[in-house]
Amino acid sequence: xxxxxxxxxxxxxxxxxxxxxxxxxxxxxxxxxxxxxxxxxxxxxxxxxxxxxxxxxxxxxxxxxxxxxxxxxxxxxxxxxxxxxxxxxxxxxxxxxxxxxxxxxxxxxxxxxx
Amino acid sequence: xxxxxxxxxxxxxxxxxxxxxxxxxxxxxxxxxxxxxxxxxxxxxxxxxxxxxxxxxxxxxxxxxxxxxxxxxxxxxxxxxxxxxxxxxxxxxxxxxxxxxxxxxxxxxxxxx
Numbered sequence: 001x002x003x004x005x006x007x008x009x010x011x012x013x014x015x016x017x018x019x020x021x022x023x024x025x026x027x028x029x030x031x032x033x034x035x036x037x038x039x040x041x042x043x044x045x046x047x048x049x050x051x052x053x054x055x056x057x058x059x060x061x062x063x064x065x066x067x068x069x070x071x072x073x074x075x076x077x078x079x080x081x082x083x084x085x086x087x088x089x090x091x092x093x094x095x096x097x098x099x100x101x102x103x104x105x106x107x108x109x110x111x112x113x114x
Numbered sequence: 115x116x117x118x119x120x121x122x123x124x125x126x127x128x129x130x131x132x133x134x135x136x137x138x139x140x141x142x143x144x145x146x147x148x149x150x151x152x153x154x155x156x157x158x159x160x161x162x163x164x165x166x167x168x169x170x171x172x173x174x175x176x177x178x179x180x181x182x183x184x185x186x187x188x189x190x191x192x193x194x195x196x197x198x199x200x201x202x203x204x205x206x207x208x209x210x211x212x213x214x215x216x217x218x219x220x221x222x223x224x225x226x227x
Contacts, residue, residue: 004156036218043118044157044204044218090156100170100211102147104156 002027002095004105012111013081021076021108023091032094033074034102035065039087047089050074061085086112116140118207118219126225127195135190135222139207145169146188147216148180149204157204163188164211192224200226 003026013019025031033050048059055067065076074091091105119138127133139146145164149157162170163182182188186207192199202223206216 043220044206046215046217049215092156100162101159101172102149102216103159104149106156 002093002101002103004091004093004103006089006091006105006108008108009106010109010111012113014113015083016080019076019078019081019085019110021089021091021110023074023076023105024072025074025091025093026072027093027095033065033067034092034094035059035063035074035076036090036092036104037061037087038090038107044090047076081110081112083112083114086110118205118217120203120205120219120222122222123220124223124225126227128227129195129197131195132191132193133195133224135192135203135205135224137188137190137205137207137219139186139188139205140217143207143209143217144186145208145211146182146186147206147208148188148190149206150174150199151202151204151221153201160190162211169211195226197226200224 005024007022035047036044038044047063048057050057050067058064063078067074088107088109090107093103095101121136147162148160151157159172160174161180166182177193180190202221204221205219208216
């Protein structure tokens with residue numbers, strides 16, 4: 001069955017420091033992969049997506065993610081975190097078996113300290 | 115342009131009752147998906163509709179049903195409400211069926227007492 005694992009429930013980084021959020025997926029075919037951000041009181045916003053091609057994808061707000069098929073991973077990175085990046089981050093996989101389903105991970109809460 | 119809109123914003127229901135949630139997609143978007151987000155968890159996929167037909171279904175009981183109208187708006191119905199149905203219900207729209215970029219609405223907060 002398709003699944004997404006985000007191993008870190010929460011992460012704290014200092015403002016200006018680099019960030020990496022981990023995501024591992026389980027899916028037999030080539031996956032469609034997404035990262036979303038959810039800020040308090042706001043809806044989910046798509047940061048970036050991977051469908052095919054270049055395994056390093058650029059997104060909004062300075063985020064990027066790298067698809068590694070051998071590791072079944074799609075980690076999200078940012079070189080310098082801003083206080084406004086504090087939010088919940090969700091990794092998701094699009095699974096086309098038996099219809100279209102988007103499976104989300106449990107999320108990683110990012111805290112940014114001054 | 116208006117984003118995805120959902121109504122109502124908040125809702126309180128009693129166990130055993132039925133509820134209908136509504137979603138209007140972004141203009142021009144023909145696909146609508148529904149998700150349930152329990153506090154502290156990621157969204158769980160419920161349905162995807164495209165051109166008024168169900169194109170995907172998650173692991174939810176038959177108490178959950180949905181439909182899409184000719185104007186591409188959608189309703190999610192939940193019958194025989196349980197306490198465990200308390201959650202944020204999110205609607206997302208996209209241009210076509212499948213895994214194209216989804217735009218999420220603010221959600222409807224359902225509380226079952």
